Amino acid sequence: MSERPVETDAAPQGGGRWNLWLGLGTLVFAAVCLLIWFPRDIGSGFLQTNLTGRLVPGDAFFPILLVGLMVPLALLLVFSQLRGGTARGGEAVGDISGANLLFLLRAILFVTVSLLVMNWTGPALVWLTNTLGLTEVSGYRAVSGTFPFRASGFFVGGTLLTSGFIHTTRHELRPRDILVAALTTAVLILIFDGLLDNVQLPPNADL
C-alpha cells in the first residue's frame, strides 16, 4: 500500500489541469486561513508578550508559518503548469473525475445513514419494549449500560454498513453476505463488549 512503483510518465489526459486547480485551491485555502479563520479561531497572535515581558512565538506562529510556506509552493505549481501549457509540463498528477466524486458522495451518504441507524436503534428498541410492557425505563440513556440495549444500535448499524458496501462491490447482496456482515458485527460485539469492559461501542460514548 505504501510505496507503489512510481509512474513517471503518462499523466492521464487532462490530469495536468489538476496542478492548476490544486495550486489555486491551496492559494484560496491560505487566504481563507490567514484572513478569516486564524484571526477568529486562535487565541494569541503571531507573537505574544509572555509574563516576563519578552516577545515569544504565539499560538498563531506555527500555523501562519506553515500556511505561509504553502503560498510560494502553490505559486510555483501554478506557474510551472501555465508555462508548460496544459498538454505537458508541471508535475505528474492524477485525476479525480465526476464519477469519483459521485462515488464519494454515495459512500458518505451511506456511512451517515448507517451511523444514524446506529444511534436510533437503541431508543427505538426501548420505545418498543416499553410499549410492549417488557420494560419501564425513562429512555435509552438509562439502559445504555445494559445488554442487549447497549449493543443493539451497533449490531443493526454495523450490519447495515458492511452489507451496504458489499452490495457496492458485488452489485448484488446474497443472503450469505448479510449473514457474514451480521456475524462479523457480532464478533466485534463479542470482543469489545463481551471480553473487554473498559471500552464502549457506538453510540454509547456519545450520549
Added chain:
Amino acid sequence: MKRTLMMTASLMMLAAPAFAEWNPDGPIRLWIGYGAGGGTDVQGRTLAKEIEAKRGWQVIPENKAGEDGTVMSAQLKGEEPDGQTLGFAITTTYDFAPMNSDNLTPEDFTYITTTAGSQMAVLARAESGWTSIEDMAAAAAAGEQIVWANWGTQVEAGAEIVARALGIQVNHLRTKGGRGALNALVSMDANVGWGGGVQKPLVEAGELVILASAENGPVALAPEQPTLKDLGVDLNLGYQYIITAPAGMPDEIRDEIAGVVAEILADPASETRQFIEKQYPPAPIVTQGAELREQILTTYDANVAMMKALAE
C-alpha cells in the same frame, strides 16, 4: 487554602445515611480530563470501580483529555446536572484556567469532592550539585543561564514569582504536561523545573533532587526541604484532584456522591486509597460541598490578583 483531611471524611461517614437517598437513572459517566494510562486515569478508574461496588451504581469512565481538564470541562458544562455525568480533573482546571478561557467560569460547575493532593516541588538534576534554592540563585548570580521547565501559565507565573523574589533572570521553557517538564530536565534542555508528583521515580532513583516544596507543607519525598513560603516567597502551587458536575446540581445528589467517595477514601482497604497513599502521599484529601466551592472561588480570585500583579 483549607485542607480538611481524614477528619472530615470520617465525619461524613458517620453522617452518611444507611441507604442511598438518591439513585441514578441508568449509568453514571465519569469523564476523566486526562489521557488513558496516566495517574489521574488510574485513580479515576479505580474510584469508579469502587463506587460501583459500594452502591451498585453503574459507573462508566471515559477519557476526554486535553489542556489539563479544560477540554473535558468545556463539554461537561453543557450536560444535564442530574448526577449522571461527572468530571474528574484538578482544582487548577477551575481555579486558574477559566481566566484564559472565553467559555469557562468557575460558576459553571458544581464542586463535589476532592480526592488527593499534589506534591508540587522545585526540581533540579542531581548532577547540578544544587541542594537548595539558594544554590540555584547563587549559580544564576554567577552567570549560569537558568532555564525553567513549566507546563502551564500558572506554574510559569509561579516560576517568575520565584525568580523575581530571588532577584535572578530565568528563561521559561513551556513543555507538554508534567512529564514533558521532567523530560526537559533529564535531557538537559532545562536545568530547573516543576514537578507535581510524576517526579517520584526519578527522585527516588537519584537522577533529580527536590530543592523546595511549593505546597503549604514539605513534600513527602523530601521532608527536610523547606517550602517556598519558608523561603519568603508567598506562593502555593499545590492542587487537588477533584470531582465536578455541571452547575445547578441539586444538593442531595451532590452530597450523596460526595458521601460515597468519602466513605471509600476513608476505608484503609480501599484500592483507591492505597493508590493515593502511594502516588500522592501521605493520605487522601477530602474537601467537599460548600466548603470546596468556597475554596475554588477564593483561590480563583487570588490567582486573578496574582496574574494582575505579575503583569504590572
Added chain:
Amino acid sequence: MDLVLQYIGLGVTSVFTGAEGGLWLMPLAMVVVGVLVGILVGATPGLSGPFAMAIALPVLVSIFGYSNEALYPVLGCLVGIMKGATVGGAVPAILFNTPGTPDAFLTTLDGNPMARKGLGRKAIQTAHFSSVMGDNFSDIVLFVAAPIIAVGVERVLGLPEKSALIILSLCFMAAVVGGAPLKGLIGGLLGMFVSLVGSTLSGNGPRLTFGIPELGGGLPLTSCVLGVLVLSEVLISIEDMRNERRRQTTPPEAPEMGPKLTWGERGRMLPGILRGATIGTLIGALPGIGTTTAATLSYDTAKRRSKEPESFGQGNPQGVVATESANSAVSGANLIPVMSLGIPGNFAAVFIILAVETIGDFAFGPQVFRFTPIREIEGFDTILNKDLVMAFGLFTMMVMANAVNWTVGGFLMGLLGYLVRIPKDVMLPVILTVSLTAAYVQDGGYLGLLSACGFALIGYALRRLDISILPFVIGFLLAPTLEGLVRGAYTASGGDALFLVKSPISLVMLALSVFLLVRMVRQARRA
C-alpha cells in the same frame, strides 16, 4: 561493556517476566500471532503490513490497555506483523504472478517464471531464505547502530539542532518520495497544519477548533492515520471493484511445486543476499525511501554484476534473492531513525511510534540509550534506565519474530498456495466496519470515527491525484514535536530570534534542507 551486557540480559528477561515476577508468555504469543497474521496479510493481494498494523493497533490497545505492561504484547504483535508481511508477499508473486505487497512486484519477474518451469517450491524457499536472512542482517545493524547514533546525538544535539534535524528529515522525505515533490511538500505542510488543531502550549485555550469543544484535545492520532492510510485505500479498492463489471475469476491453479532447495544452493546465495541486504539496510535507514526503491536498486545491481544479465527476468533465482533480501532488510533498518531520533521514515515505523506514544510512559529518542549504572539500594529498589531495558526488550521480540519467520514462516509459506482465497469483495467492507469501530472504541467515540472518515477523504484525494501520502502522515506526526522544540529553543535561548542559525550543526542541516528544496523546485520546473 559489562553494563551493556547487564542491560541486554535485563531486556531479554523483561520480555518473559510478568508484573508479579512470574513467567509471562503473552509477548511471545503475540509475536507468533503477529507473524502469522503478517504472513497471511502479506500473501493477500491488496493488503499490506502497515494496513494490518493500522487496524491492529487500536484493537490491541483496547485489549491490553495503556499500562506499561501492555507495551510488550502490543509491540510484539505489531513487530510480528511487520516482519511476517515482508515474507508473505512473495508467495502469490511467485505462484500467481500477482504481488501480495507492492514491494514484491519485482519478485514476480523471476519468481513466476521459475514457478512456471516447475520450480515453485525452490522459488518460494529462495524467497523465504533471502527474505529472512536480509531481515536478520538489518536487525543486527539496528541493534548496533541505534544505540551508537543515539548516544552521539544526545551528546551533540540541543533544542535548536533537534528542530533543524526534524526540518531536514521532512524536506528529505518530500524530496525522495513520489514523482511530485512540490505537491508532496504541500501535502506535508498540510499534514503538519492539521495536527496543530486543538491544544496549545501557551495555555490560551484551544485553537482552530471552530468552537467545537471536543476538538480541544486535538485530532485523535491513531484514527486519523487509520483514515488516511487504510480507509482511503479501502474506498479506492471498493470503487474500483464497483466499476469492474462482475468479473468471475476462478482462483488460479497452483503450478507444480517441484524439488526442494538444497543447502548447497542456499550457500551459493549468500553473497547475493549480503549485497541485497546491505542495499536494503542503507536505504531503509534513510527516512522516506521505501522498500520498492531498495528492491529496484538491488535488482538492478544484481543484474549488472551478473555474468549472465540476460537470464534475469527468465527465472534466475538471483533475481528473487536480490529483491527479497533488499525489501526485507528495509524493515529493521527503518527503526534506526525511529529508535535513535524518534523520527519515523515509513508507515510501519509510524505504527511502532504510535504504539509507543499511546501506551505507557516510554518514548523513543536519544534519551533511551543512556547507560545509567545499575545500582541496587538495600530495601528499596534498583536504579536503572527502564527505557533502555524496554529497548532491549523490543530487540528481543524482533529476534523472536525472526525465529518464528525462520521456522513456522517457512512451513506456512509452503501451504499458502493451497489456501482458499478470501473474497476481496466481502473482505473490504468488513475491514471498513472494523476500522470505523476500532476508531470509535479506542479513540474518543464519534470524534475518532468522524476524524477517520474525514482523513479518509483527504487520503482518497491524495491517492487519486498521485500525491504521496507519506509526507502528509509524517508531517502530521512530527509537527507538534517540532512546534514544541522551536518554541522551546526560542524561549530557552532567551528570545534570540536567530537561535536556529547560531549553532554550526543546525546551520548545516538547514542549509541542506534549503538545498533539497531548491533542487525540488528545479526538478518541478524542468518537468
